[in-house]
Amino acid sequence: MxxxxxxxxxxxxxxxxxxxxxxxxxxxxxxxxxxxxxxxxxxxxxxxxxxxxxxxxxxxxxxxxxxxxxxxxxxxxxxxxxxxxxxxxxxxxxxxxxxxxxxxxxxxxxxxxxxxxxxxxxxxxxxxxxxxxxxxxxxxxxxxxxxxxxxxxxxxxxxxxxxxxxxxxxxxxxxxxxxxxxxxxxxxxxxxxxxxxxxxxxxxxxxxxxxxxxxxxxxxxxxxxxxxxxxxxxxxxxxxxxxxxxxxxxxxxxxxxxxxPPRIAWTDSLPGVPVSEDTRRLIGRAAERLADAGFTVDRAETPGIDIAEAWELAGEVIGYLNTRFQPALVRTFRLLASRGASALARRQGLLRGLVRGPGLSRAKLRALADRREALIRQIDTFLGDWxxxxxxxxxxxxxxxxxxxxxxxxxxxxxxxxxxxxxxxxxxxxxxxxxxxxxxxxxxxxxxxxxxxxxxxxxxxxxxxxxxxxxxxxxxxxxxxxxxxxxxx
CATH class of the missing domain: 3.90.1300.10 (Amidase signature (AS) domain)
Known part of the structure; x- marks a missing residue:
């Protein structure tokens, strides 16, 4: 057995x-x-x-x-x-x-x-x-x-x-x-x-x-x-x-x-995000095996998107949503912290979004839906070719x-x-x-x-x-x- x-x-x-x-x-x-x-x-x-x-x-x-x-x-x-x-x-x-x-x-x-x-x-x-x-x-x-x-x-x-x-x-x-x-x-x-x-x-x-x-x-x-x-x-x-x-x-x-043949775009890293040598090697080896098997394979660092805007948008969504899950004291602390988000203006977009998210105004929250649709279109356009x-x-x-x-x-x-x-x-x-x-x-x-x-x-x-x-x-x-x-x- x-x-x-x-x-x-x-x-x-x-x-x-x-x-x-x-x-x-x-x-x-x-x-x-x-x-x-x-x-x-x-x-x-x-x-x-x-x-x-x-x-x-x-x-x-x-x-x-x-x-x-x-x-x-x-x-x-x-x-x-x-x-x-x-x-x-x-x-x-x-x-x-x-x-x-x-x-x-x-x-x-x-x-x-x-x-x-x-x-x-x-x-x-x-x-x-x-x-x-x-x-x-x-x-x-x-x-x-x-x-x-x-x-x-x-x-x-x-x-x-x-x-x-x-x-x-x-x-x-x-x-x-x-x-x-x-x-x-x-x-x-x-x-x-x-x-x-x-x-x-x-x-x-x-x-x-x-x-x-x-x-x-x-x-x-x-x-x-x-x-x-x-x-x-x-x-x-x-x-x-x-x-x-x-x-x-x-x-x-x-x-x-x-x-x-199947069409595969690939990357072993993202802009500004360090990865280990093992990660690069094993993903690269996978891409080589796909190519050897007759797949159409091409390197693409990001899936056709504005990664800085995508990170900031995602950060704001998660920052807002996750804060709503928290107890009242934590929600209050995060709202106060978000008011100092301007100090992070020069820092990485994802972190900036996470901090800003809890304190976004109603107008900016409503605008997230339009920004999300733009992100979806960018990825969909990219995946139209892959x-x-x-x-x-x-x-x-x-x-x-x-x-x-x-x-x-x-x-x-x-x-x-x-x-x-x-x-x-x-x-x-x-x-x-x-x-x-x-x-x-x-x-x-x-x-x-x-x-x-x-x-x-x-x-x-x-x-x-x-x-x-x-x-x-x-x-x-x-x-x-x-x-x-x-x-x-």
Whole structure:
């Protein structure tokens, strides 16, 4: 039998449906693996063993009776501890919700259950889904399965760590500025930030209070996204089919497959953002392999956009939106700080936007929508000539645990760890374009490095189809060495 601990969810589902593996047996192997290794990494923080076993027995009995629950029949999955789960604690990593047991599932969770998935438990998160590392006062810190002294990234770090380590066949994370993509990159797995609005984000807790926006700013609710973290592109596509809002299908566009080879633009860096030599080397090697395989490949430093304006716009959107999520005292502090934003006028546009965002006037807030449409047009125009744009997810591989205020060192420069994440990712949250992360290989420090592929809005399926072709030419998922050999420390 294949090692079910590290199989993609889609392959495990096929084995269960073909009666080659019992759902209960697969679950027991998974639970034993979690008991052996999870204490070292703290990826899963709530595990519902009893109900998972009941559901696994029911899944096996259903197959005996000729019933098929759906594409995830009998597969045990986990969820970022920000998504509400009926009868199962959901804390969002904060004391305010430490004992919160929701009465109903978030829509994305409900759809997973309807597809036959078994909800095994919850994966750790940065408090209120905010941060480039995964640590909180409720459950503590999560370590990277490739090296527990390093972070798995944030804020969906527990999700990526659980999938990479074989604790979960599939996990659902969230992403407002890279929180699915960075952890996938750090842990050597796959992640999808879909087009804004494809997968419902309702039932996701990222604030201690209800957040209301003026009607003219409701489009900002499309900036944060729910999306899958998995061990294959096929699993990302499966999860998208299962969780996508049916209404979003009216907006999706299925083109005829264009004649000729796929057209890929790529870069290994962004203006003003330092990247490691390993990052440059592995992304460059991926581009070479695509070219050798007959793809049309060309280097492009930015996807046809005014990057300075895009960063400033994205910074203002996230600065405003994230402030609305905060408690009253924090909101007041950020509003006061924004009044001194003029002192940053000569500094980097993204940081300037983040500081300005909380204090923007109503007129400037309304103008954000027009600026966003201009950004969308720029990216759409660029992607009219290319099928995808490949670029970095983060400047380095996973860094060691440190205070959130501490910088990271990249190519002889110091850079804020959160700003490094946002710089590579937030523009595409603001514009709504989908992005998929693929593992590129392992760097000289023995740590995985990935890259992201940006696609056209509402063409997530086409992006994933292309990603499948690209994935066959790069390294792909492999279990972390210590875990694969069964070593527990």
């Amino acid at each position: 294949n090692d079910v601990r590290f199989l993609p969810a889609s392959e495990l589902a096929r084995l269960i449906k073909d009666r080659k593996v019992r759902a209960l047996d697969a679950l027991e192997i998974q639970l034993e693996h979690i008991r052996l290794h999870n204490p070292r990494f703290n990826a899963l923080v709530t595990i519902d063993e009893q109900n998972a076993r009941v559901r696994a027995r029911e899944a096996d009995a259903a197959l005996e009776a000729g019933e098929d629950w759906g594409p995830l029949h009998g597969v045990a999955v986990t969820l970022k501890d920000t998504f509400e789960t009926a009868g199962l604690r959901t804390t969002s990593g904060t004391a305010s919700f430490a004992e919160h047991v929701p009465e109903r599932d978030a829509p994305a969770v409900e759809r997973l259950r309807s597809a036959g998935a078994i909800i095994l438990g919850k994966s750790n998160t940065a408090a209120l889904a905010d941060g480039a590392q995964t640590a909180n006062r409720v459950f503590g810190r999560t370590g990277n399965p490739w090296d527990p002294e390093r972070t798995p990234g944030g804020s969906s770090g527990g999700s990526a760590a659980a999938v990479a380590a074989g604790f979960s066949a599939l996990d659902i994370g969230s992403d407002i500025a890279g929180s699915i993509r960075m952890p996938a990159h750090f842990c050597g797995v796959y992640g999808l930030k879909p087009t804004g609005g494809r997968i419902p984000i309702q039932g996701h807790i990222a604030s201690e209070h209800a957040v209301a926006l003026p009607d003219e700013l409701l489009w900002m609710l499309l900036v944060p996204c729910a999306g899958p973290i998995a061990r294959s592109v096929e699993d990302l596509a499966l999860a998208l089919r299962v969780m996508a809002d049916p209404l979003s299908s009216a907006l999706t566009r299925r083109r005829e497959t264009p004649s000729g 099928d995808s744009w490949i670029g970095p997810v983060y400047p380095t591989a996973a860094f060691t645990h440190r205070d959130r205020r501490a910088s990271i060192e990249v190519a002889g420069r110091s850079i804020n760890q959160d700003l490094a994440e946002i710089s590579c990712n937030v523009v595409f949250n603001t514009s709504g374009h989908p992005a998929v992360v693929l593992p590129a290989g392992v760097g000289n420090e023995g740590l995985p490095i990935g890259f992201q592929m940006i696609g056209r809005r509402w063409e997530d399926e086409e992006l994933l189809e292309l990603a499948t072709r690209v994935d066959g030419l790069v390294r792909g998922y492999e279990p972390p060495p210590d875990i694969a050999t069964g070593r527990s420390h």
